[in-house]
Structure formats: C-alpha cells, structure tokens
Amino acid sequence: MSAAIPANQVKHRGRRFVWYLPAILITAVFAFPLYWIGSMAFKPARIVQNYPPSFRFSPTLDNFRQVFDSTYPDAMRNSLIIAVGTAVFSVFCATLTAYGLSRHNFRRKDNLLFWILSLRMLPAVAVIVPYSRMVRWFDLQDTYAAMILVYSIFNISFSVWLLKGFFDEIPKEMEEAARIDGYGPWKVFTDVAVPLVIPGIATALVFSIIFSINEFLLAFVLTQREAVTAPVALTNVFITTFGVNWGGLSAAAMVLVAPVIVFAVLVRNHLLRGMSFGQLD
C-alpha cells in the first residue's frame, strides 16, 4: 500500500541522516576523477605531467578559447543534431515495438526480442566496411541521415528492452478501462500507455543521446567533412601526432557533455520515477 506513513518518517528522520555519509562518500569516489578531468581544462599544458600532481595552479581559459577557435564547435553541432535525431527516431520506433511486444502475444515473440537484442552484439569493426559501402550506394556518405539510421540500429535494442519492462508494469486494467471508456487501440496506446511510461521514454532518450553523442568508430568511418562528429573531431584536433592536448581535450569533453547533463537535469524527475504502478497508484 502506498499510504504515507508520516509518523514513521518523523521517527526515522534522525536516523535517516546517517545516509548522508555513505551518499557523500560514494559521490566523492565518482566525483574525484570528474574533478581531475575537469581541472585539466583550466591547467596550463606545462604542468599537466607534474609530479607531485599540481592541485593548486592559476587557472587559464586558453583551453576553452582553443576549443571554440577550432573546427570543434561545428562537429559538436553535428553531434547534437545526430544525437537528437537518433534519440527521437529510435525511441519512437522502440516505443511502438516495445508496446507491441509487451501487450500482445504472437508466436516467435521471444525470437524477435532476442534478435533485436543481438543487434547490439556485433562489434563495430565487423560492420564498418559494409556500412560504408551501403552508405555510398544510397549516396548518403557524410550525412546526418546515414548516421541517424546507423546509430538507431544500435540504440533500438536497448530502448526496446527497457521500454518493454516499463510497459509490462502497467496493469492491464488501465488499458481495459480505456477501451471500455470508448477508445480504440491506437488511442489507448497514445493516451494511456505512453503517458504512463514517460519515465522509461526519458531514460531511453538519455541513453540514446549518450550513446550517439559519444560513439567513435562508426562516426570515424562514415563521416569525414560535413557530418564529422565531436568524438572524431576530438581525435583530430586534440589528440595530435606528438601528444595529447590535455587541456583542449578536457575543455572539449566538458563542452560536449554539458548538453547531455542539461537534458538529464531537465528530465531528472522522470529518470527517477518509473516502473511504479502500485495497485492503487
């Protein structure tokens, strides 16, 4: 039962504060490398390899200037377009599919589900050459469309599996009620089922964006000029022949992850809810 238990909450409040300790500890463990990576963006190149490591230094913004003076911002724009395109397209397809698989028993359903999963199993190395071929046949080399289609293949499997889990949790009565209320199957899907799995959709979108904004190998092969993505540009601009431009790499990484974080913050409430359909909720 979901009935609130305020009395207990009050009683436990004192004790619940002890959770801050492990929570902060855990966060610190994850945050330290983040801090260190981030601090590189403000470090002058000459002290990056200092030992003992330099914790105190006068920060510089040169690295960010470098990032914005290079071809990197264009690549970032490409990455964002491709990532959003992939996310929208693949999550749209995956939502339909996951619902179909969750709500309806048809034969070979398990095989279909496993096949969708197995698409994720193929190492990029195996498909790079065939994809570059295909993309050339359709005259799509170096285009957003090609990247979105190819990335969607890798993303759909995760989204389908994730969303099927969410759809499975919806009590069937919720939809029966809507059908009795006079809705057809499509409206039941769009007006009842989809709103109930918004958390799942948000999660799938975030993961899809994370995947496609960071993918390297396929982008390396399938883009070269117009649609060059940020990770490829990173290696072209900041990982130079004779060394890594640590400051630039860090600044570029921060600039790249910023929109992902912003999006995650925007949908954070949905990321944390979900799969929660208690009997009376």
Next chain:
Amino acid sequence: MSSSAGSFPPDNPQSSPESRYAGQLRAFPWLLVAPTVILLIALTIFPLIYSLYMSLHNFTLGGAKTWIGLDNYRDLLSDRSFWRKTWFTLQITIFAVAIELVLGLLCALVLNKRLRGLGLLRMIVYIPMMLSPLVVAYFWRIMLDGSFGVFTWFAQELGFGKPQWTVDLTLAKASIVATDVWQWTPFVTLLMLAGLQAVHEAAELDKGTRWMTFRSITLPYLMTPILIAVLFRTIDTFKLFEAVYIITQGGPGDLTETLSLMAYTVGFEQSRIGMGAAISWFVVVVINVLATLLIMLMARSRRESVMMAEVGDDE
C-alpha cells in the same frame, strides 16, 4: 506466468490472449512492431551477410580479396594467443559486470533515500556514463600513469610506493576493470533507482528482517532492471575497446588485449578486415551464448523472487 525460459522480461503475468473477435486488434501488434522490424531488416541484413562474406575471404582493406573458406576461422581457433585473449575478455567482463552490479545496487540503495541534496549527488554520480568512453580512457590513462598519475601519487602518499598501474600485469587488468566500473556503475545505479521507485517505504520499517525484506520485497522489483543492466553491460563490456586500447595499449605485450582490440588491430591497423570480421563473428557467438545463459538464469531467479513476493497475497 511466462512458460518459456527464454521469455524475459516475462510477459505481464496477468495478460491473457486478446479477444479473438476483436478483429481489428489482430493486426495492431504487427503494425506496432513493423517499422522497427522493417528498419532493422533493411539496415542489418546486408552488413551481416557482407561481414560474413568478408570473414570467408583473405579480405584486406585496399588489397587482395581471395576466397579462403573457413581458413580465417581455422587460423583463429588454432591460435593460442586468441584463446588467451578470449579468456582475458571474459575475465574482464565477469569482474567488471559483477562489481558494477553490486556497487550499482549499493549506490542505488544509498542514493534512493528521500533526503535534501541527494538529487544533486545522484546527478553527479550519473556524469561518468555521459562522457565519451574515448575521453574517459585518455584521462584515466594519465591518472593511472606510474610516473606522474594522480592515483600513483595517492598510493605513494599512503605508503604503497609507486604502483605501476598500467605496466604490472595484475594491476593493468585491475585498472581496466576500474575504469569500466567507474564509467558504467552509474548506468546500473540509474536502472536500479528506477526499479527501486516501486518499492515502498514500508520496506524500511522492520529492522530485524531487513535482509528478508530486501530479498522478498526489494529484489523482485529489481529483477527486470537487473536483467537489463547485466545483459547490456555484459554485451558492451565483452566488446570493450577504448579503455584497453588507450590505457594499456593491450600491454604489457598483448597480455591485456581484448577481442575487440584484437579485431581492431587486425582488421584496421593491419588492414586484414576479413580476419577482423571473423574475430567479430566469434565475439557475436560468445555474446549470444552469454546472453542466452543470462536470460535463462535471470528468468528462473525472477520467477523464484516473484513467488516469494507473492507469499501472503490472497489471490
């Protein structure tokens, strides 16, 4: 309850066959599934066949392409270092996924409390998985450098001398696992947190049976997220590439080379894309076996958990 062990996540336990007379509904599931199936068929059949074709050739990038049948596979399977790399990849996968699962679950249990400020901490914990694996690998490389890395400095300050994180074989393996754990535990945590939302606060009440509560109430709700986390982490870790390529370069020697790195160096750096494809197909087969085993295992343990959770329910 789903009858076949292969079906997981299981079907909605309450679901019954659709009304056979709801004629319009018969086509509906197919309409829903069709776009994805058509897209996937259109975009995967050719690449799969072509990569299989490549693996049956002495196929070099910008070079000869001669039919050699199963020679690539034969050469591969008779190569001792290939089996060593397979075993290494498996080891890395098992260690990394196990640690990520346990750690991710612990983090989720801690971060699931409704306390002011925890939202911010959760957000910070999520960031590693949002970073490009390439970037993460580069920065972990310098943090782990045995000469000037910040982790080396920590170890030295704590009196452990200067550990050669990426040169000593055991430490190098641990470093690769640690990097993967750092980047992908958040993925597990996020999935677990979503699952935990369904578990009510009541589960906290009885201190004496906390473990039982966890086993019988919390865990069943988490079975689906756990399966998804383990399945996708296993698939992705088995294909681990960036961290190894950049942090240890597969070294010392090729003792920390994963199958994906092998496929990359053989297929790309050496331009022997046919052999690279053969290695990739081997990877696919292994992951298929792993995934099938996991799905069967998890389907069974989920059934048990669900049964435990249902004890005491009246219907």
Next chain:
Amino acid sequence: MRPGHFVKAQATLNVLAPQWPQGPKEQALAAETFTPESGIAVNFEAVNYATLEQRVKLLVEGQSADYDIYDYDSQWLGGFVAAGALERLDTDQFLGNPDTTIQMDSFFPEITSRLVRYPNNEAAPSEDAPVYGVPWSLNAEALWWRNDLMDAAPATWEELRAKAQELTNDSMFGYAVQGGRDADWIISETNPIMWGNGGELWDQATYTAQGILNSDSNKDSLQFFVDMNLVDGSIDPASANWTINERLGALLTGKAAMCLNWAPLFGGVADDPNQSQVVGQIGYAPSPAGSVTTAAMIGCQGTGLNTLSEQKDAAWQYLEWWQSDETQTAMIEDIPSGFVSARTDLQSLATNPWQTVFFEMLPSLRDMWNIPEYAQLLQILQTELNLAYVGQKPPADALDDAALAQQVVLDGSPDNPANA
C-alpha cells in the same frame, strides 16, 4: 554556375593530411599565394595521424574521389601503392613533363628514395624505382639532452647508458623512453641501437626475418636496452606504457635528462614556456652511435595524388607550388612549424639547432619496413619488445618469437620472391 556565363572554372582541391604542426602554415600560405595565382581553392583537412592510414584505405575501398591529395608516412607507402591510392608520378603527365618545376634530383636522395619510391630496398635505396609522391615533411629522432646538467651529449649508446645512470636520482631519471606497445613507440627506441650495433630487421631481398631479426647482435642490443630499465633503473619503469607524449613530458617537466625525440618537427616545444619547464636547457645531438655504425630513425612524410582524383592537373600544380622556392623558404622560416626542406639547395636556410641536427643525421637515417604487411610485422615486434622491456620475457626469447611470427607473415606475402 549559371549557364551562359563564362567564368574561369573554380576548382577546389581537397587535401587529406595528418594533424601536423606545419599544417596550418601550409594552409595559410596556400590561401595567401596559391589560390590567388591559380584560382584553385584548397581545402586542407587534417586528421589524427594514427587514423589517417585507415581513412585513406577506407576511401580507396569505397572508390572515393573525395580527396585529390593524400599526405602519407613513409611506412604506409607499400600498402598505399598496392591499394592503388597513389598516382604514379614518373610519367609524362607529371615528372616526365618537360615543363614541370619539380626535379627529383633536387632532393636529398637518401631520404627521397625511402619516401617516394616503391618497391625499394630500404637497406640499399635505389634511385630508379617508380615514384609515387614528393617529400612533404622531414624528420628524424635526435637525442635531446639537458645542456645544464651535461657538458656534452653522449656520442655512443654505451656513453648514454653510463651518463643516464650517473644522472638518475630521486627526482630524475637519466633517460626517457616511449616503451608502449602501440604504434611504433618502442621500436623507435630499440631500432637505432640494433642498427647501430650492425643488426638488421630483415633481408628485404629474400624476405627473411628468421636469423636476422633474432641475430646475436640484435639480442645483445635488446638486452642492453632492457637492462637500462630493469638493471640500471635509469629509466622510469612507467615508460613501459609510454607514448611520445609521456616521453616528451618527462623531459619537459624535468623528470628526465635525455630522450630521443623528433627533430626538427618538435624543435620549438622545449623553448615554449607554455609547454616547457626547461626553457633554454635542451640541446640537440644526433642519435648515439652503436659499436658498428650510427643509425637514426627516419620520420619522413610524402605527399602524392589520389589515383581517383578528377583534377590531377590542378593537384600537380599544387605540388609544384609546394616545392617552389617561395613556399619552401617560407616554411623553413616559420620556426614553430619545425620544417626543413628536402631540396638540397635550401639546406643552408635551416639554421636552428633542431634543424641543423637533422642534416647531421642525414647519412645515418634508417627506416623500418614499408611493404603492405608492415603493420603486421610492426605489431609482432612491438608486442615482443614490450614483453621483454617489462621483464615478462627474456630479450633473446622475445626476438626469437618475433622472428618466427614475422617469418610466417613474410612467407605468406605475395611480394615474397619465393612466391613469385
């Protein structure tokens, strides 16, 4: 272009190049002088060096005419020629054309043959083999040393070893090494010693590695190198995973007293206060001598035409512009780009210490394999050298294993005379 309008065809050349310090200068010069004169725009795309070779091969695989000019590294030559990526230039259309301004005999033959001619025996370069490019950038591994800690750079490997031991203390190692297993990191450290002691990697005439790579001399050389790390302790043990990045960093942060490094390309770095903590304290000397001879690792790049290019004439025009007096002079004088010209008549313009040291090493320059199988041979040797370097395998065994594995590759090569 609207129909009916008579305008000069405005071509755009696409150049695919490594992300090289001299690149921006070349691009700026092209925009400044080449485009206005010729009416040909130049789109210069610089990509990560480590990915350039694969990108070109993939482009060839896709029959792409996207680029007109490919810049390439010397060891890729065989693979590129075999793939059909590079246009042969000793033809009437190009070098054979009486009007052309590029003359092969104006270049230093030692480098140029290794760089643009194929097939070509590395140990005994000929000047007759077909030509597939012109020189683009010239470098070699010189010895960079702390002139505030030493009076003179060691001249031999034995001297270097002794000096390194002497200079090693709590805060500094005597010598820095790129011992990593990837790319050609560790080979660049060991090859100069092996060659200097009279060893060879293989016999190119007979495609033999067995008995040559694992000769006693090479085994001794490798043992010598490994001992500097494992016995003397004069090299940072972390170097077993280092690339050029950490090796240079060790020198520039004062954690190492000597290392091999590329010159002239990197010349300016040590004196750039933004990147270096040892400004003014670095000297440049030729790679040390072995017991038999002196050998230095070559690091030269060429530039050639894509066979599939639809505007080869314009591209050739660009190469002529590139080798012109004005362009080459401007490049040499651009200090940060660290450039020397392959043209013999311009040697005197190179006056910086990191430029002149290159010409000192000119007679001793050596290269590794450049046949299409080079990457396989390289990775076999890299792996074994790295295992020996960290002490996982005795050096002698490592070379035996490498020779055995390489011989299998060489035996299977279609270019092996035995397979003819």
Next chain:
Amino acid sequence: MATVQLDHIRVDYDGKTVVHDVSFSVDDGEFAVLVGPSGSGKSTILRTITGYAPIDAGTVRIDGKDVTYAPVRERDIAMVFQNLALYPHLTVRQNWEFPLKAAKLPKAEQAKRVDDVARMLEMTPYLHRYPHQLSGGQKQRVAMGRALVRNPQLFLLDEPLGALDAKLRVEARSAFKTLQRDLGITTIYVTHDQIEAQALGTKIIVLNDGIVQQVGTPETIYDNPSNQFVAGLFGSPPMNLFDVDVSRDQGVLIAHRAEFSIALPPHLDIEGLGSGASTGAVLGVRPESLRLQARPGEDSIAATVFVVEPTGHQLIVDVKIQDLIVRVRADRGEEWIATLTPDEIVHVTFDRRRLFLFHRSSGDRVA
C-alpha cells in the same frame, strides 16, 4: 437501462475450460452479484460481458442485442476494476473527462457531467488532485465516478471494494447500494465475499469451478441453497455439514453418525431408498438452527463446550459431540449461556424443520 442475457457461455483458456455452459440473465435495473471463490470464473464471466474474454461458445446479449463479437467500445458499458485502474497521470477531473472525450461530448456537457458526479460523490474539492494524492476511499470514489459520469446502461464492478479496509468497505457498500437504487442502473458486481453479495445483490449468481451453482435472490440462496457448495458458502459462521448414513426405518428417514442419529422431517426424502437400505449423504444445519440447553431434553444430544466466541449480542459456541465439532449460534440473553466456559456440559437440539440434506456424490440438495 439495459438487460443482460448470457446463454450457454463457454470459455477455454490454455486448453482448459474455465467457464462451463453458463447462462443467466439480469433484468433492467437489477443489481446482480456474481459470487464465488477465487478461480471460480466470476471475473472471466464479467470479462465476457465487457468483451475481453474470448468466448468459445454461447452468446452474450445486452438489451436483447447479440454483442458476443462486438468491439469493446460499442457496448456502452462502464466498469470499475478491482485495482481501480485510475490513470495516474491525470487529475480526478481529467480521469472523469476521459470517457466523455471518447464520446466526443461538447466541452460544456463534459464539465457539467463531471460536476454533477463530483457533487453526488462529494468529490468536488478534489477534482484537481492526482490519484496518488487521494486516500483509499477517495480513489475508490474516483473509480466509481469515472463509470458513473458516462450514464452507462450497464455497470460492471470487479471486486471494487477489495482494496479498502473493513470499515471503509462497509461504508462504501451502503453508499454504493443507495446510489445504485437511486440511479437504477443495471449492475453486475463480482465479489468473493458472500456478505457483500447478500448485502448488495437483488440477484445472486453463485459460481464454482466455472459452473453456475444457483441463481436467486439473497433470501432464496440462503434459505434454499440448491447444493452443498452454495449452502457452505453463505452464512457466517457457515453451515455445519456432517457426513451421515441415511436409512429408511419404517418409512422414516434417519441420519446416522457415530455421535448421533436424527430422524429427518418428511420433506427431506431420498426417493427410491428402500426400507432397510442406507445411503451416504451430507446433513447440513446452520448454526442458528441449533439450540443449547442446560439440561437434557427430548432429542437432545450431550456435548462439551470447546470454544466460545462473543460476537456482539450473540455468541458462537463450538461444542464437541464426542470428537465432532459443531458450531452453534446462541443468544447471550440467557444468562447461563452468557457465562459458558469451556469443558462445561451442554445439550444440543436440532431444529428439525431447518435441516438440509445433500446427496454425498453430487452435492445436490435433497428437496
């Protein structure tokens, strides 16, 4: 308003027949209750009416129209589910407008209907809340309201009170009964709770194992259960049932047991049982048809008090006749009964006019 008629419905599920040849009808404005234990098929029957369960044989008629194969949304049914199935992403008002939108009612009409129902259910202050912000009883009313707002011709309820606690249940039950009577909507209500069935229904359909056991008014079901199952299901505490051997002795039927024998009244007649022959049967007697006496009387049987359970003004007394436990409902008015303690000796008499006899094999009542 509507009538519902089920004729020879059969439903198979996974190769097993879960509903056998079920027929019954519900008249206009009637409150019908489907009652039976878990797995008796009552929910499945309800779902044949909504159109959710696949019917393998038979017909369903609503208002005389065959809707066996009609799409769900054309049946003009409203339903309340056991888990309420409120839309958690919609407010109370939106939950209620949801079916009205499907019917494409004008906006003003939608608002009016919602407001009317809100007044009726006293939910007006909560129209802007989301389900998770409401108490259990309020959620229950939201579910009810969502059905009512449509002015349906047929109202189906699947254990709608199942999730409420005991006190709320009783309140909701009477509120609901009043509502149904005032609105006069034909209602079919599913429950496993016989008290609820008796309290609410004007017609009760008793189900077991997918078979209709009896259809009738609450009084009929209680007073004239058609078989042992129905007899055992209704009544609190339930009827005492004893295996007995029945034999005919000089035209009189006698039920024998080791513990007692009793002469049966003439209306309990097993036809064809010859004199001297005997047959197995089950004797049923409701706890209130037994009487306790302090002293032995005519036909009384001695027993020991085993357990005494006070329930308000009455007592449930379990007594033991030798080892046979018999449950008796007794009035506390008599003082000696109010002070009964275990192990006391009492004397039990059967009200012979209110004995039930069932065939042992079929369970059917001997009428």
